[in-house]
Amino acid sequence: MNLQTPPPAAANKYARPDSILDMARLERLVLQGFKSFKRKTSIPISPGFSAITGPNGSGKSNIGDAIAFVLGKSSSRALRAKKAEELIFHGSKSKEGAEYAQVVLYFDNSGGAIPLQEKEISIGRRINRNGVSTYRLNGRVVTRQQVVDLLSQAGIHPDGYNMIRQGDVNQLVDMDAVQRRRILDEIAGIKDYDEKREKASKELETVEGKVREAEILLAEKSSVMEKLRAERDAALEHQRLTQELEKVRESLLIKDYTLAKDGLDKAAQEAAAKEAEFKASEAEVARLDKELEAAEQSLTSLTKAVVEASGQLTISKKISSLQAGVEARKMRLAGLDRELERMEGMIERVSRIENRINPSLRGVLQIPGVKGVLADLVVVPQKYRVAVEVGAGGHLRDIVVDTMETAVRCVNFLKQQRLGRARFLPLTKIDPGRKGPLPPRSLGWLSQLVHFDQQYAPAMEFVFGRTAAVDTIETAKEIIRTQRVRMVSLDGDLVEASGAVMGGYYKAPSAGAEMKDSLKEKQQLFAEREALEREIQVLSKELAGLADKEKGTRTFDAEKERVGIDRRLEELRSRRRDGYERRLVLQQELGKLHIQKAKLEARFDNLKMQAPPEGKPPYDLSISALKQREVEAGDRLQQLGPVNMKSLQEFDALMGEFEEFKEKVDQIVAERGAILQSIQAIEGRRLETFNKTMHAVARHFREVYTDVTGGEAELLLENPANVETGLIIRASPPGKRLLSMDNMSGGEKTLTAFAFMFALQKHKPAPFYILDEADATLDRRNSEKVGLLLKKQSKNAQYIIISHNDSVVKEADQIYGVTMADGESKVLGVELPENN
């Protein structure tokens, strides 16, 4: 015998025997010292229907108590004893009491329902006067629980509904509905499902605890990761933007460099071309000069010839001399005109304003960002020179610089070197101020009349932008009446917006000594020229008078030739004038080109110093697009603020850990899902099993009730949708309306109880039934019916019936008579009538 490892046949404790042959069968009951049984009494028990009968108080019920006792019933009340010692035979007048009470129940286990290898199994219980119980299984001492557990696997319970104590039969009807439903649970084996579910729920609880813990941790870790991810993203963005910025700047540098180089090449080419054009034009003028000289010479000789040819004629002579005088003057005039043109060219060439900046200040001009002296940056047409010089006031010597910073640097330089003082006009800071409308009769703002590079516009507007040029002070006088504006006349009279007037003779300060001479000479030449023209007019008049008289003479032909040469001379002179004008224009343009080229050279040198990278720019975009990108990337970087570069490594390191943890959490969650699923499956099977049982038992009940009583009855759940609710019995005895259980007679109740018990047995028989005077309230007719039914049912289970009722007893396979003599019970086998 081994309790720990039951044989495989009985390994599944839910596999209850369905056939009567498999069930554990009561074989024999042996009592000693138990209640009224003093001597050792052995009662063999029939496999089918046993009836116990005898007088009141003879000890019949004590036999039932003995079986309950040995099965482990612990409540002394249930065993009808207040104290444990009341179970022990207490003796009588002539007999001594027993020391202990002992009951042994023998089972036939050939069906293997009790999960032990033995074919016969004995369960024993002994109790001594101290109330100490000892259980034995096949003679070996075991605990009560071991006995209870073992028997429960064979469907035998100390509190089973199959053992009905005296007077308790109606209890099946009277008990509350939930208790009654529990009987169904028991025979359906629901308890096993409940245990399984309980176990699963406990597992669920544990896993849910784990899930909660993991989820809290996960949330914490997630938020850490989120923060880190944001930091990492910012760091990545920062990296990207920095690289972008580097590339953009490199591209800009290369672009700038290339552009400057191209510009410089182009400017050099243009300047060279202009130079060539200028040289050609100069050569042309020289060539024309020569031609002109030659023509003049031939004219002189022709005139001489004409004079000589007409020498004999007085008129002719006179005419000749007059003509020679005119020609000589005309020649002189042409010479003067050439001389005047030459001088004008010379004056024009020196017409740029002389900047008389203190030479010691020149060092400042070397400082980067210094653009130059204002006078050097402006080109003034000769016509406006005086007006511009006066209008500029003292600003012509101002030094133009790019920014305020440069200005400060220059001032510090002058201070350190003790060089003197100067005014600086920073282009980015200088405010030209507001100006009113241009007076309608003026020649324009001075700033509109001079030429300068647009980059110097702020400085130029500041100096020239608010002074209008007018022809004379008269005009200024008219204008100032209606408009407060600063004006300067072409000859240097100044009317301030306030109305203050400054003027008189303006002595151009910029004209050098040579210039002064040239101007004086030019004036003399002009005077001479005017005198010559007057003389020519006088002579020509005289000549015209004489010519009328002299018409038709021989000299006419030579004269004609001379006129032809004269015309040619005129033409040559006009061509020379044109050539000369063209040369002037070219000279001006060439000057401009040289300035431009010098500027480009400076810019190119500057870029070269920044060591421009070779090759293709990373971004082949326009300069404006690149600049926009530079600004955008810079803005983004600034918005980004400081970033945590370490987060790049930290994030990668922690992310792996985090993923692993997440996987673990997923596993736990999956585990929970599996448990929930298994709980659902258990619930499902439980419900199915219960419903099957409920359905079958209800059907049996209807049939049995009708069979026993001829009435109608049904079993139903209080709430059919909820298997946890109670089980209600509804019955209408024959010919009666539906009766409430309380209104039924004792016998009617007993019949209902029997019907219920039989219905249960039909669905799942208990191994045995012990009914103590359950038939007590039945009338003869019903007793007979019940007797017959018991006989029928005893084919499927053992029935032990205690009864006074002959009509029941007579159906038994075996009858025992119990008698009492001298306080001690005795059991006698009763011979059965022949019909059994």
Ligand code: ATP
């Ligand atoms: P009824 O037909 O009236 O139900 P019964 O045959 O079932 O009678 P029991 O209840 O089995 O009678 O027996 C009761 C008898 O057992 C009583 O007379 C009582 O004195 C006796 N009895 C109970 N306990 C003891 C005990 N410890 N020692 C001796 N006799 C006892």
Ligand code: MG
């Ligand atoms: Mg009794």
